[in-house]
Amino acid sequence: MRAWSPDAERIMKERFGKDTVIALATADEGVPYVRNVNAYYEEGAFYVVTYGLSDKMQQIGRNPSVAVAGDWFTGRGKAVSLGSWGSPENRLIAQTLKAAFSQWIDNRHMDFSDPNTVILRIALTEGLLLSHGARYELSSNHT
Numbered sequence: 001m002r003a004w005s006p007d008a009e010r011i012m013k014e015r016f017g018k019d020t021v022i023a024l025a026t027a028d029e030g031v032p033y034v035r036n037v038n039a040y041y042e043e044g045a046f047y048v049v050t051y052g053l054s055d056k057m058q059q060i061g062r063n064p065s066v067a068v069a070g071d072w073f074t075g076r077g078k079a080v081s082l083g084s085w086g087s088p089e090n091r092l093i094a095q096t097l098k099a100a101f102s103q104w105i106d107n108r109h110m111d112f113s114d115p116n117t118v119i120l121r122i123a124l125t126e127g128l129l130l131s132h133g134a135r136y137e138l139s140s141n142h143t
Contacts, residue, residue: 003044008129008136015071016041019101022070024048024122026059026079033059039070040100044138045077045123047097049110052081052118066122075127075138082119085112090119 004012016022016039025034035056039046046068050057060066066079085094097119098105110117127138 004127004129004138005136007134008138009043011129011131011136012041012073015073016046017100019103020070022046022068024056025067025069026056027063027065028059038101038104039068039122040097042096045121047093048120048122049085049097049101049105050118050120052084052116057081057118057120060120068122068124072130073127075124077122077124077126079120079122082121084115085110085117085119086115093119 003009019038019040021036022039023034024037024039025032027033033055037048037050039048041047060079060081064078064080065076067076068074082090082093084090124138127136129136129138
């Protein structure tokens with residue numbers, strides 16, 4: 001996979017490197033599902049805090065290929081649960097997400113002591129970003 005150009009990475013970070021709502025699409029037995037999720041972007045991936053036993057996570061478990069869409073951006077990627085929010089290996093990303101989602105993360109909507117509160121990572125494999133007349137593409141094709 002190629003990385004975004006430096007300009008595209010800067011725009012992605014500006015737009016999505018904070019609490020932002022994106023559409024996340026999954027497919028299960030040929031049926032598409034889409035929902036809005038709070039997400040945070042960093043270095044080619046979106047991160048979402050979610051419930052590990054949700055329909056969304058069950059669908060991803062069966063088919064990790066997902067699509068995402070946000071502010072003048074659309075892409076595809078592979079989704080994987082990084083495991084429990086409280087696991088030691090998630091300490092750094094959990095701290096980053098806690099800061100990014102500070103407006104709502106402590107509103108008791110999520111139970112961070114529940115091992116089923118997980119961090120979902122969506123690693124982008126393809127994407128199209130539009131910004132002020134410029135078009136940036138991320139492709140899984142190797143050069």
